[in-house]
Amino acid sequence: MPIPESELIINRDGSVYHLNLLPDHISETIITVGDPERVPLVSQHFDSIETQIHKREFVTHVGYYQGKRLTVISTGMGTDNIDILINELDALVNIDFVTREPRPLEERISLRIVRVGTSGALQADIPIGSHLVTEHAVGLDSLMQFYPLVETGLEVEVSTGIQQSLDLAYRPYCVRGSDLLREQLGAGMVVGNTLTCPGFYGPQGRVLRLDLRQPDLISRFQNFRYQSAEGEFRLTNFEMETAGYYGLGRMLGHEVVSLNAIVANRATGEFATNAEATVNDLIQKTLDRI
Ligand code: R1P
Ligand code: URA
Missing domain, CATH: 3.40.50.1580 (Nucleoside phosphorylase domain)
Incomplete structure (x- = not known):
């Protein structure tokens, strides 16, 4: 048809x-x-x-x-x-x-899709200026409510834990990206688990003039841990697209990786003084390895 x-x-x-x-x-x-x-x-x-x-x-x-x-x-x-x-x-x-x-x-x-984006770190030990490659992406957005994404046991357990710890009405989705591309393009980078948020302010715990429903949202993100046979899982950074890439990539059979230039650190409260340089270095690194 x-x-x-x-x-x-x-x-x-x-x-x-x-x-x-x-x-x-x-x-x-x-x-x-x-x-x-x-x-x-x-x-x-x-x-x-x-x-x-x-x-x-x-x-x-x-x-x-x-x-x-x-x-x-x-x-x-x-x-x-x-x-x-x-x-x-x-x-x-x-x-x-x-x-x-x-x-x-x-x-x-099967396409090879490489996201080169900016991101905020959640943990104090991931400094501004770092490059981070996403292993697992956790989507707080609603995109996967509409697709039959199949998640592994570990992915369901991690995302159920995040649902409980954030007291959310829905279970986020969790997807591991391409191991092949992560190893090829992310060598030497921080390997992290990226939280994809449906917004930059409230969903990332930023307060300007609006209060948050959960005032301690950032510390809930920072303190989440899941112990598995593979080791300890923690959330390292957040941005606004990676989980969508990883979920759709898995379902359609494309290799996808997300590379993140860390421009903010929410544990220390800093923002990059030269974000452009961190992004340009990441672009050059990506092109050299692609
Ligand atoms: C927010 O400032 C934007 O920056 C990050 C987020 O995912 C969001 O799109 O990525 P990019 O720099 O690639 O846009
Ligand atoms: N992009 C985001 O989505 N969040 C940050 O803190 C920085 C870049």
Whole structure:
């Protein structure tokens, strides 16, 4: 059955609805960033740029870095944008835009998707300026209420523990990312467990003029521990997209990793004086290893 026009929306020029890209526009390795202005910070290192396209917050540059074809795309903020990003990237490679049929199993393409983003550390021993690679992502957002994500026993136990310790009405989701990409791209980085929050202020325990429902939210995040055969699990940092990437990546069969430039530390109350340098170092490290 062809996928109806209302479900897979293809623009008049044959591009996918929000990303505005044609199937030929993307490479199998994709770097994603939140901030559209970070896209040229990545592509400035390319030997050549063959395509530049933008629509809304999705800015895409495709080019070659040391002979390897790479795509860099900005996503804006939040897992709702990651739902659009990953579904549309997957459609570009795994759905035939002429017949509107998913490609047969043996023709399916697994993309390598590398998030290069900023993040706040929860623990005092993860200083500003560090680079952190996410092993497990825990989603406090609602995206996985709508998909049949299959979690391992450990993932369910960890997220049930977090639900209890935060006194939440719902169980967050927990997903381990690609071991392969974590080892390849994250060598020497802090290996952490990232909390993905559906907001920057209240959901990350920040108080400006609004009080929090749980005034001790940050210390609940910081003090959460889960003991398993693999060792002690603690939450190391938070941001706003990683769990969405890891959940959708698992379900659609793409390799995904989240690399985080630590720009804030919520245990010490500091914010980076030179966040740009930490991000630029992470971009360079990513390109060198990709
Ligand atoms: C908040 O300032 C934004 O920064 C982090 C969060 O996930 C959120 O998107 O990532 P990026 O720097 O990649 O946008
Ligand atoms: N991004 C976030 O989402 N939180 C922080 O504290 C820093 C960057």
